Every structure is written in C-alpha cells, then in structure tokens.
Amino acid sequence: MISASLIRAPELSLRWIPVWRRNLLVWRKLAIAAVLGNIADPLLYMLALGYGIGSFVPEVGGMKYIAFIGTGMVCQSAMFTSSFEAMYSAFSRMHVQRTWEAIINAPLSLDDVMLAEWIWAATKSVISVMAILAVVLLLGFGHSWLAIWVLPLGFIVGLTFGAFGLVMNSLAPGYDFFTYFFTLVLTPMLLLSGVFFPVEQMPAALRGVAQVLPLSHAIDIARPLLSGRVPDGIPLHIAVLLGYAFAAYYVALVLTRRRLLK
C-alpha cells in the first residue's frame, strides 16, 4: 500500500548539514585508518596488475597499463566507497544504533537525514578519489591540471552508487543482504565497465551492456582526464550518472519512508 505521503517529492533544505557534520566528526576520529583502507585495496590492484600484467601488455589504449588501471581504480574506489557507506555504515546508523531515530525526534525530518547520508556517501567517494589520485600522481602518471576534475567526478559517482546503496539499505533485513548487491551489481560492473581492460575488447553484446552501466560512463570521463585530454561527450556521461543517481535516490527515499514512518 503506497500512500500519497510516501511518494511526495523529496524535501530539500539545508537541514542536512548538521547530520553530515555528525558523520564527518565520526570519520575524523578514525581518519587515518579510513584513508589507509581507502588506498590499500586499489593500490594493491594497481601495483600487482599494473606491473604484473603490465609486463606482458606494455600499452593499452595508448597508455601504460599501470596508468590505465590507475584510472580504473579511481572510479572503482569512488563506487565501492559510496556503496559501502550507504549500505553498511548507513544501516548501522539507521537500524543498529538507531541514530536516525534520535535525529528525527529533533526538528529534522527523515528526508533531511536521507539527503545528509546521500551527500555524505558522495563526500566519502571524493575523499577516496583524492587518496588514489595522490598515489597515481606519486607513481608519475596523470601530471596535468585536468586530473583535478576527477574529484567532482568522484562526487557524482558517489551520488550514483550512494543512492543505489540507500535503496539496498531501505530493504535490508540485515548486513548479509548487501552481499547480493556486491555479487549481482558491483562485481559485474567492475568487470564490464573497462576498469581492467578496454570495453572495445569485448564482444558486441557485452559492449552494449557496458553502454548502460554507470561506471563505464565514469571511466570514459576519468581516463582522458588522467592522460591530459579533455573527454568527449561529457554531457551525456554526466546525464547518465545523474539520471541513475536521482532516480535511485527517489526510490530509496520512498522505501525508507515506508520502512521508518509507518
């Protein structure tokens, strides 16, 4: 049963800021461990695959393989960071610690909390992209001012996958539920979007699938930026990412209202 109050338009106000600040404060307490965690995984992939496979395939799409995979890692890290934040961490705050319940007893609404969580997930993506970008620069790639633009891109990717994560969160009976999202969405996304090898290598059918995957649109922007070129078709790529983001956010909001405001 879906009532009018569940499907009403999202409330937009600046009341999300204190909730976002709360999350930032918690993050700051464990910032070093968090940033190391952000870097470790992608860094290992980058070094192992970059130098390992890179020794067989010196160049991919006109880039050194390690640089190729470095740009993939920037995008995958934005994807994983926001997904994790909007699923595991948001679920802890919503269900386990009942932090959201405390907040909506104050003069904030559930819409304010959701907006804060969404923007926070995207903020975490930016933080992780910043960390990986530093590594990529230290390894001697992406030396161009254009590279800075992957930070706002990270924010947009964070909005997309943060919204997906919030949809999962609104339906989750427990933490185990999130495994479905990893197996059915994130892993295929990672393998089919051109993180490890160019999409052009794949059969036509899979190339078609890649066209509709948000991560491949992020990679189409990030890869030229990190090799010092202005990407083609920016408006389309951004429109796809934001289209997914806003649609998923609205679904997440309706489902979360149904879950908590009954």
Add this chain to the structure above:
Amino acid sequence: MQGQGGDDVVLAVAGLRKSYGDNEVLRGLDFAIRRGECFGLLGPNGAGKTTTLRCCLGLTDPNAGTITLVGEPVPKAAREARVRVGVVPQMDNLDPDFTVVENLRIYGRYFSIPAAILSERIPRLLDFAGLANKGNASIRTLSGGMKRRLTLGRALINDPELLILDEPTTGLDPQARHLIWDGLRQLLSQGKTILLTTHFMDEAERLCSRLAVIDHGRMIASDAPRALIAAHVEPEVVEVYGDEARQWADARGRTLADRMELAGETAFCYAKDAAPLLNDLSRQNGVRYLHRSANLEDLFIKLTGRELRD
C-alpha cells in the same frame, strides 16, 4: 478535560485513529495535557501507547483525528512543534561513536542551537544527569542507568516545553529508577510538562498527576491516580495464598469479599471493609494472607484483565 487550543493545553489529541492493514491500533483516542502536569499513558503491551506518541510527534500519519502539539498542528507542522519538545525514546539511541559531551553538543546542533548557548547549557545538563565527571567518557563505558540519565539530559538540550518519555525506566535496576524519578520530579517542580508511557504502576503512582488507561486503542479511564482507584476498585484488598487458599476461597472468600479473583494459587479479595475477611482468615490453617489498600495495579488489572499480552 479542557477543549483544544486553550492557552494552558500543551498537547491536545482528539479522535485519533490509526490502522495497519486490518489491525486497528488506535480507535478514537482523546486526551489533553495541561501545562505543568505529569500525564501518564498506561496500558498493556500492544495497547497503542508507542503508536500514540509517534503520531503526536508527527512520525506516523494517523488515519483520522487532530493533534495540536505546543500550539502547532501535527503532522502538518510537526517539525516546528518538535523544536519545543524533548523526547526520551523507549530504547537508548545515544551515539556510541561520541563522548558524553559530544552527544549533547551534536544533538543540540540538530535544533540549530548556537554553540555559545550549548556550551552554557551542557555543564548544567551534566550536573542534572549526575554525569559531571563523565563528560569525556565514551558512551560504551556507561552503565544502563547512566545512559538513561544522559538520554534524559539530551532531551532537555532545547529547554523543551513538553517532555515525552516512552517507558523511561524499563530495564533499569531500582537504584537507577529512583534517580530517574528524582530527576523527573525536579523537572516538574521547575514547571515542566511531562507525558510518559509506562506499565510500571508504582512509577505512574509516584509521578503522574493525571493518567489515562488505554487498551485496544481506546481510552478506558482517565483521572488522577487516587480518584481512579476510588472510582473503580474497592478500597481494601486481601491477598490469600498457601496450600489451602483455593479451598478457602471457594468455601468462604467468595461470600465474604465484595469481589474475588483467582490468579494461579492466589485469591485476591476486594472489599469495602476487610474486617470479616481478616477475622475468618485468622482462624484458618494452611493459608497466609496480606492485607493492603487498593493500588493502581488493582485498577489496571480490573480494567485490562488478567490475561497475558505480548
């Protein structure tokens, strides 16, 4: 009871109805809380207490009825109303990632209270909660009683006109409960208004100036505790138990008491004058008994029955 919207009415609820599917949880509830009083909502589990509070705070839309909270219509202006209301939830939801002081400060920010005012209020709230030397302690190191006191302190961060408490002492040991009660009495003496739900009759009797018993989503009685007892229950009670209690109850108790109820091995005899009962019991072997005056628990059991709820 006073009409809606009067100056001294802090919360007015009229004709409140709420259903989940076929399950009618609230079936037309009316009550009003006046400034400065402590109003208790009593009822067995599942009676609709928590749903009533959720509706009053605008967290659940009722199917019918009107709610006016600190002068604001709810749910329409629920957020505006919550600026001037404090809430102690049934289950602790303090922020485990923060210290005691951080919990208060961050909660204050949700009300947009300026930092300077928070810095001035927080030490007073710590004193009130008996946590003055625990300001930098992590929430995880606090006992259950300390957490409850901090939750109560947190609910006062906005200096609310109405304090709403959902079963404030459930799960606490007697020492911790008494501390919470002392705190609440202190607030009442400062003129605060309190709405609390409970299923502890001693809690209601100690704190509430007026209370409502609700069951199956309806109010079945509402008045001052003593007046309710006087109106619904015989003033004296003799509880009879022991090996021969049932036999005695069937043979003698039923005729000597104005009203008698059997619960397990105990006979509850209610009477205007307990002298004949006591006289008879003093000559019996194999029974023990306790003579006392009627209390809220007797009223509650009479109104809501003895069968178990969950």
